[in-house]
Amino acid sequence: MKGNVLVARMDNLGDVLLAGPCVRAVAAGSARVTLLTGPRGRAAGELLPGVDEVLTWCAPWIDPDPPPIDPGETEAFVHGLRELFLDAALILTSFHQSPLPLALLLRMAGVPWIGAVCDDYPGSLLDLRHHVPGDPPEALRMLSLAQAAGFSLPYNDNGGLAIRHPLPDVDGLVGGPGEGYVVVHPAASVPARQPSARRSAAIVRALQAAGRRVVVTGSPAESDLTAEVAGTALDLGGRTGLAELAAVLAGADAVVAPNTGPAHLAAAVGTPVVSLFAPVVPASRWAPYGVPAALLGDQHAGCRDSRARVCPVPGHPCLDGIRPAAVVEAVDGLAPIPSRRFARTTPGIA
Structure with a gap:
């Protein structure tokens, strides 16, 4: 020791x-x-x-x-x-x-x-x-x-990501207990890793049209972006510290996010992640770890392994080429809406 x-x-x-x-x-x-x-x-x-x-x-x-x-x-x-x-x-x-x-x-x-x-x-x-x-x-x-170095995890530690509990009560922020929602976190630390505001907004609209309640999150510095993306969705941009954000993510059915800290925070609280992943760094290393996840984005795009901070390919196709319908499908695969799950597993009932 x-x-x-x-x-x-x-x-x-x-x-x-x-x-x-x-x-x-x-x-x-x-x-x-x-x-x-x-x-x-x-x-x-x-x-x-x-x-x-x-x-x-x-x-x-x-x-x-x-x-x-x-x-x-x-x-x-x-x-x-x-x-x-x-x-x-x-x-x-x-x-x-x-x-x-x-x-x-x-x-x-x-x-x-x-x-x-x-x-x-x-x-x-x-x-x-x-x-x-x-x-x-x-x-x-x-x-x-x-x-x-000679250290080992305790026998009852599964090696996943984790954070300290208890988390803050955020029911007042997200609309009360028992109301399901999907978080869309549109920002990343560098522009090459995040979709355009227009594409993120389209993803929010598609999720809403599919019957999902959407909560948009971001830091105070990202509040202009979250306001543009959210539209009629709940905009929590700039309204949470990291512990409060963790609690919001923990209560979500799923999280939609690029390769960014909050995607890993979602994994740390056990929430499935739809990862909008730009291949500027390898997904094998940096995709959400230890939780159910769906990886979207062209992993063979021209920016692959470039570590670019600004997308070098016109139109940012690896992320802005992601269809909003594909995001909806990925969210449904990770966290089916109960009525849809019932309909799929009970043949003959409309």
């Missing part, structure tokens, strides 16, 4: 949520877990089971819009790490990120044992240089690092 362990995942909300199984494995075999996040992922870190403390720092080699490097601030960060008296650290990164800058800072802070998934030569920076064969889901990729 290692005593005081730091787990680092320093990018976005969804990335931190996907680190949950790894964090729980570490928590099961250590006395205390400190989770190091970037500012964009902190809110998710505060929801993860097994975390005792969340520490936040903006890593200039990871954040998409980092401030200029401030030597004094970096020294203060290292000093703060030293005062944690860490026994070990696991650095979680995406396949295109290097763990070595953070490993250097952790060594400067006196951390005696550090592990990471790393292809580059680490010199004296890593004690565990872990390799992951193939292209597994990101949650399993991170969990494998914890397992290589």
Whole structure:
């Protein structure tokens, strides 16, 4: 058993949520877990089971819009790490990120044992240089690092995504208990991963025409988009924090969302997801994990594996080519309306 362990995942909300199984494995075999996040992922870190403390720092080699490097601030960060008296650290990164800058800072802070998934030569920076064969889901990729470090999930932990409970009561937001609804979350962290507002609005209308009550969600920064998309649907854009959003998603019959943090949040609360997935990153790694899901979008489009932030193909065909009727069909497949389920399974009754 290692005593005081730091787990680092320093990018976005969804990335931190996907680190949950790894964090729980570490928590099961250590006395205390400190989770190091970037500012964009902190809110998710505060929801993860097994975390005792969340520490936040903006890593200039990871954040998409980092401030200029401030030597004094970096020294203060290292000093703060030293005062944690860490026994070990696991650095979680995406396949295109290097763990070595953070490993250097952790060594400067006196951390005696550090592990990471790393292809580059680490010199004296890593004690565990872990390799992951193939292209597994990101949650399993991170969990494998914890397992290589000697940590295991508890016997009763199924390894799925999870967040802390209880969740806030959001009945007043969504219209009261017992009223079924489908969530449409139209936004993603970069434009290449989200459909146009026009296409998202068409999806909302199609779901409504099919008899679904629709709730549209988004952050305060996305409230203009949600207002444009919602029309006569319930617009919760800017009206929920992350815990409240989790509760809204938990109460939904299904969630329709692009590759974005709330899609992983839906998976963490066990709600089926219709994933409008742009192939700029591999779906094998980043599709909703551990829940019933339907993947829509052209996975062989010209933007495939480009990691583009803005769609390089005119017309954004991989997402804006998704037919609203296909979304309705996918939602029905994951969460049939009771009357339709009855009609399909009871021959001879109209």
